[in-house]
Amino acid sequence: MSDIVEALADIVGPAAVSSGDAINDDYTHDEALTATAQRPLAVVRPASTADVARIVELAAATGVALTARGSGTGLSGACIPVDGGVVVSFERMNEILEIDLDNHVAVVQPGVTLDQLDQALKPHDLVYPVFPGESSASLGGNVATNAGGMRAVKYGVTRHQVLGLEAVLGHGEVIRTGGKFVKATTGYDLTQIIVGSEGTLALVTEAIVRLYPRPAHAATVLAPFASLEGVTGAVPKIVASGIGPLLVEYIDFITMDAIRNNYGVEVGVDPAVKAQALAYLVVVLEDRREDRLEENTEELANLLAGLGALDVYVLPSTAGAKLIEAREKAFWMAKAAGANDILDMVVPRASIPQYMAAVADLAQASGSLVVGCGHAGDGNVHLSVFQNDADVRHDLIHDVFAAGMSLGGAISGEHGIGTEKKAYVAELEDPAKLALMRRIKAAFDPHGILNPGTIFDASEDSP
Amino acid sequence: MSDIVEALADIVGPAAVSSGDAINDDYTHDEALTATAQRPLAVVRPASTADVARIVELAAATGVALTARGSGTGLSGACIPVDGGVVVSFERMNEILEIDLDNHVAVVQPGVTLDQLDQALKPHDLVYPVFPGESSASLGGNVATNAGGMRAVKYGVTRHQVLGLEAVLGHGEVIRTGGKFVKATTGYDLTQIIVGSEGTLALVTEAIVRLYPRPAHAATVLAPFASLEGVTGAVPKIVASGIGPLLVEYIDFITMDAIRNNYGVEVGVDPAVKAQALAYLVVVLEDRREDRLEENTEELANLLAGLGALDVYVLPSTAGAKLIEAREKAFWMAKAAGANDILDMVVPRASIPQYMAAVADLAQASGSLVVGCGHAGDGNVHLSVFQNDADVRHDLIHDVFAAGMSLGGAISGEHGIGTEKKAYVAELEDPAKLALMRRIKAAFDPHGILNPGTIFDASEDSP
Numbered sequence: 001m002s003d004i005v006e007a008l009a010d011i012v013g014p015a016a017v018s019s020g021d022a023i024n025d026d027y028t029h030d031e032a033l034t035a036t037a038q039r040p041l042a043v044v045r046p047a048s049t050a051d052v053a054r055i056v057e058l059a060a061a062t063g064v065a066l067t068a069r070g071s072g073t074g075l076s077g078a079c080i081p082v083d084g085g086v087v088v089s090f091e092r093m094n095e096i097l098e099i100d101l102d103n104h105v106a107v108v109q110p111g112v113t114l115d116q117l118d119q120a121l122k123p124h125d126l127v128y129p130v131f132p133g134e135s136s137a138s139l140g141g142n143v144a145t146n147a148g149g150m151r152a153v154k155y156g157v158t159r160h161q162v163l164g165l166e167a168v169l170g171h172g173e174v175i176r177t178g179g180k181f182v183k184a185t186t187g188y189d190l191t192q193i194i195v196g197s198e199g200t201l202a203l204v205t206e207a208i209v210r211l212y213p214r215p216a217h218a219a220t221v222l223a224p225f226a227s228l229e230g231v232t233g234a235v236p237k238i239v240a241s242g243i244g245p246l247l248v249e250y251i252d253f254i255t256m257d258a259i260r261n262n263y264g265v266e267v268g269v270d271p272a273v274k275a276q277a278l279a280y281l282v283v284v285l286e287d288r289r290e291d292r293l294e295e296n297t298e299e300l301a302n303l304l305a306g307l308g309a310l311d312v313y314v315l316p317s318t319a320g321a322k323l324i325e326a327r328e329k330a331f332w333m334a335k336a337a338g339a340n341d342i343l344d345m346v347v348p349r350a351s352i353p354q355y356m357a358a359v360a361d362l363a364q365a366s367g368s369l370v371v372g373c374g375h376a377g378d379g380n381v382h383l384s385v386f387q388n389d390a391d392v393r394h395d396l397i398h399d400v401f402a403a404g405m406s407l408g409g410a411i412s413g414e415h416g417i418g419t420e421k422k423a424y425v426a427e428l429e430d431p432a433k434l435a436l437m438r439r440i441k442a443a444f445d446p447h448g449i450l451n452p453g454t455i456f457d458a459s460e461d462s463p
Numbered sequence: 464m465s466d467i468v469e470a471l472a473d474i475v476g477p478a479a480v481s482s483g484d485a486i487n488d489d490y491t492h493d494e495a496l497t498a499t500a501q502r503p504l505a506v507v508r509p510a511s512t513a514d515v516a517r518i519v520e521l522a523a524a525t526g527v528a529l530t531a532r533g534s535g536t537g538l539s540g541a542c543i544p545v546d547g548g549v550v551v552s553f554e555r556m557n558e559i560l561e562i563d564l565d566n567h568v569a570v571v572q573p574g575v576t577l578d579q580l581d582q583a584l585k586p587h588d589l590v591y592p593v594f595p596g597e598s599s600a601s602l603g604g605n606v607a608t609n610a611g612g613m614r615a616v617k618y619g620v621t622r623h624q625v626l627g628l629e630a631v632l633g634h635g636e637v638i639r640t641g642g643k644f645v646k647a648t649t650g651y652d653l654t655q656i657i658v659g660s661e662g663t664l665a666l667v668t669e670a671i672v673r674l675y676p677r678p679a680h681a682a683t684v685l686a687p688f689a690s691l692e693g694v695t696g697a698v699p700k701i702v703a704s705g706i707g708p709l710l711v712e713y714i715d716f717i718t719m720d721a722i723r724n725n726y727g728v729e730v731g732v733d734p735a736v737k738a739q740a741l742a743y744l745v746v747v748l749e750d751r752r753e754d755r756l757e758e759n760t761e762e763l764a765n766l767l768a769g770l771g772a773l774d775v776y777v778l779p780s781t782a783g784a785k786l787i788e789a790r791e792k793a794f795w796m797a798k799a800a801g802a803n804d805i806l807d808m809v810v811p812r813a814s815i816p817q818y819m820a821a822v823a824d825l826a827q828a829s830g831s832l833v834v835g836c837g838h839a840g841d842g843n844v845h846l847s848v849f850q851n852d853a854d855v856r857h858d859l860i861h862d863v864f865a866a867g868m869s870l871g872g873a874i875s876g877e878h879g880i881g882t883e884k885k886a887y888v889a890e891l892e893d894p895a896k897l898a899l900m901r902r903i904k905a906a907f908d909p910h911g912i913l914n915p916g917t918i919f920d921a922s923e924d925s926p
Contacts, residue, residue: 100811101699102811103699103813104702104703145648146648146652152645160645169895169899176893177896179809180812181811181812181841181842181876182616182841183620183843184875185608185609185659185875186888187888187900187918188656188900188903188918189609189656189659190899192655195652196652198648213702236566240589240676241676288705348566348642348643348644349566349643349644350565375646378644378646379566380644380646410641410644413646414646414648416648429649430638430639432632433638433650433653434650436632436653440656440903442902442906443902443905444902455651
C-alpha cells in the first residue's frame with residue numbers, strides 16, 4: 001500500500017479508502033461519450049468538511065491530484081481522475097442539513113441528489129427548480145458544472161440558485177461564501193466563480209440553495225411548425241406576452257419520431273399536419289391556480305395559432321409529462337443510436353436557425369450527420385455528431401463551435417468543458433481570457449492539485 | 464502640464480482631459496457620508512473601448528492609479544480617486560447600443576443611466592428591473608457595486624441581470640465575457656467576478672443586461688404591525704403563497720413619521736391603529752392583468768389579516784407610488800437628519816428581529832442612536848448611525864457588523880465596501896478569504912492600478 005493510501009486511511013479510516021483492484025470501475029469514468037476511462041491511485045470517501053480539508057492538505061504537501069466526484073453523471077469527463085491521482089467521492093456527505101422555511105433555502109452536502117432533495121421538499125410545497133434531466137445527479141456535481149436544464153427560461157440555472165458555499169481551497173483552507181440572502185456586495189463574489197469551475201478551484205463541501213413555491217398545476221402545449229424559424233420566431237412573442245413559461249423547447253421531426261418510437265409517447269398529431277411539420281415547439285406552463293393556468297393555456301394556444309403554428313395541441317397531463325421525460329433522455333437516444341459525440345453549444349436564442357443552417361452546411365461538407373434539438377427559450381442547442389473518423393470529427397466540431405461563437409455563442413451551455421472539450425477551448429477561446437483563467441486557478445489552487453487538466457491544461461503550450 | 468496629462472490628451476483629445484483647477488469638485492467625491500473628498504491628478508473622459516484600453520496601458524506603464532466613475536451616486540467612496548491618480552469618467556460612453564427584442568436583452572455602455580434605459584424600454588413594454596432608488600445612477604456604477612434595491616425579492620439584483628461584459632483588464636487587454644444567454648459553462652464565470660468588484664478588477668466598457676415584460680398594473684398594500692417580529696414573520700408566508708410580490712419592505716414607525724412629515728405622504732392609517740403600530744409592512748404586487756392583480760391583492764390582504772396585522776390598507780396608486788418613492792429617499796432623510804454614517808448590512812431575512820434587537824442593545828450601550836428600515840423580503844437592513852465621536856462610532860459599527868455576521872450576514876448588501884467600510888472588512892472578514900481576494904485582484908490587475916485601496920488595501924498589514 002502506497003504512502004498516500006495509508007495517509008488517506010489515517011484521515012478517513014481504512015473502510016473509506018479503496019485502492020488498486022478494489023476500486024470499482026464506476027469511479028474511472030463519467031457519461032461522456034468520447035472519454036477514456038482512467039483508474040485512479042485511490043478513491044477516498046470523506047465524511048466531513050474536516051476530512052476534506054485534511055485530504056487537500058495531504059495532496060498539497062505531496063502534489064497528488066484530486067478529482068471531486070458526485071454521482072458521475074457528467075457529460076464532459078470532468079470527474080475522470082488523472083493517472084496517479086485520487087478521486088474524492090462525496091457519496092457519504094449526502095445529508096440535507098436544513099430546509100429553512102423562513103428564508104426559503106436548503107443547506108445541502110454535495111452528495112445529496114436532486115431526487116433526494118425534491119422528495120424532501122414536496123411535503124413543504126417547495127421546489128428546487130433546476131432539472132438538468134438526470135435526477136440521480138448530485139448537488140455538488142450540479143454546482144461544479146453549473147447545471148442547467150429545461151427550466152432555465154423561467155428560473156435560470158444552478159448559479160442563480162446557489163446563494164452560498166462552504167469550500168476547501170487548494171491549501172486546505174476552509175472558507176464560507178455568501179449566505180441565506182440574494183443580495184451582497186462584500187468583496188468579490190467567490191460563490192459565483194466557484195460555481196461552474198468543474199472542481200478546479202475548490203472542493204465544495206456545503207451549498208445554500210434557493211427554494212421556490214411549488215406550483216400545483218401544469219399544462220403542456222405542443223405546436224408543430226413548418227420550419228425552425230417558425231419555432232424560434234414564436235419564442236420572443238411568448239416571452240413578451242408575460243405568460244411566463246416554465247420551459248420552451250424545440251424538437252426537430254427526427255427527434256420527435258425517435259421519441260415516439262423509443263418511448264411510445266403518443267401526442268396525437270394529425271397525420272396531415274405531421275407530414276408538414278419540420279419542427280415542434282413544446283411549452284409548459286405552470287400556475288398555483290388551475291383557472292389561471294387554463295386561461296393562460298388558451299391565450300398561449302391562440303398566440304401560437306397566430307404565429308404560424310400548423311396546429312396547437314394541449315396535451316393530457318400524462319402525455320405531456322411523458323414527452324418532457326423523453327425529451328430529457330435525448331442523450332440516451334443519441335448514445336443508443338451510436339453518436340460519436342454530443343455538443344451543447346449555447347447561442348443567442350434568436351440565432352438558433354442561423355446556427356442550425358451553418359451546422360447543416362458543415363455536416364454536409366464533411367460527410368457527417370449532425371442532428372439535434374434544444375432549449376428554444378435559452379439558446380442551448382444539443383447536437384449529436386455521427387462521424388467515425390476522429391480527425392474529421394474534430395475539425396467538424398471545431399467549425400461547428402466557431403460558427404456558434406461568431407454568432408456570440410459559447411462552447412458549452414450546461415455540460416461544461418471537462419477534459420473532452422478543452423482542445424476546442426484552447427483552439428477557439430481568446431488567449432487573454434484563458435491566461436486570466438489560469439491566473440485565477442493559481443489564486444485558488446497554487447499547487448495545481450485540484451482537477452488538473454480540466455477546462456484547460458496548466459501550461460499554455462499544451463492543448 | 465504633467466507627462467501623464469499630456470499622454471492622456473494624446474489618447475482622448477485635450478478637450479476630454481481636465482487637470483489642476485479645471486477639475487470640477489464633483490469628481491472628488493461620491494455620496495458617502497464619511498468620506499474625505501480627494502482631488503485627482505486628472506479626469507479623463509474616454510469615448511470608446513479603444514480609448515479605455517490605451518488609458519489602462521498608459522497607467523500600467525507608469526503606475527498611475529485609475530478610478531472608474533459613473534454618475535457618482537455611490538455610498539461607499541468607491542469612486543473617490545487616490546492622491547495623484549486619474550478619474551476615468553464614463554460620461555461620454557453613454558449610448559444604449561441595442562435593445563434586442565428577440566433575445567430580450569439590452570447592450571449598454573457604462574455611462575447609460577437607469578432613467579435613460581427605462582425611458583428607452585417603456586415604448587417596448589419592457590423593463591430593466593433593478594431600481595436601487597437613484598435613477599440617475601449609471602449602469603456601469605450599478606455593475607461595479609452590484610446594485611440592489613427593493614425589487615430584489617422578485618428579480619434579484621444587478622448580478623442576476625448582467626449576462627455579459629466587455630471589460631479592460633489591468634494590462635489593457637480587452638475581453639468579452641458571457642453573451643445574450645442565461646446559460647453557459649465555458650470556463651470560469653468572469654462576468655460574475657467582475658460584477659460587484661467596485662472597479663478593482665477591470666474597467667467595464669459594455670454590458671449585456673436582461674429585460675423583462677413590463678407588467679401593466681401594480682398595487683401597494685400597507686399593513687401596520689405591533690412588532691417587527693410580526694412583520695418579518697409574515698414575509699415567509701407571503702413568499703410561500705406564490706403571489707410573487709415585487710417588493711416587501713418594512714418601515715419602522717419613526718421612519719414612517721419622517722416620510723409623513725418630509726414628503727407629505729398620507730396613507731390614511733387610523734389614529735388608534737397608528738398608536739399601536741411599531742412596524743409597517745409594505746408589499747407591492749404587479750400583474751399583467753388587472754383582474755388577477757385585484758384577486759391577488761385581496762388574497763394578500765386576507766393573508767396579512769390572519770397573520771396579525773393591526774389593519775390592512777390598499778393604497779390608491781398615487782399614495783402607493785409616493786410612499787415607495789419616499790422610502791427610496793431614506794438615505795436623504797438620514798443625511799438631512801445629521802446621520803454620521805449609514806450601514807446596509809444583509810442578514811437572513813428571518814433573522815432581522817434578532818439583528819435589530821442586538822443593534823438596539825449595542826446602540827444603547829454606546830450612547831448612540833441607530834435607526835432604520837429595510838428590505839424585509841431580502842434581509843437587507845438600512846441603518847442610520849448618529850454618534851459624533853469617531854472612535855466610539857467605529858467600535859459601535861464594528862460590533863453591529865459582528866452581530867450580523869454571527870447571524871450569517873454580510874457587511875454590505877448593496878452599497879459595497881469602497882473605502883469607507885474596508886476597515887471593518889479587514890477587522891471582521893476571514894483572513895483566508897481576504898488573502899484569496901488579493902490574489903484574484905493580482906490575477907486581473909498585476910500592476911495594482913485599478914482603484915487601489917478600495918474593498919481592501921494592497922498589503923495585508925494595512926487596514
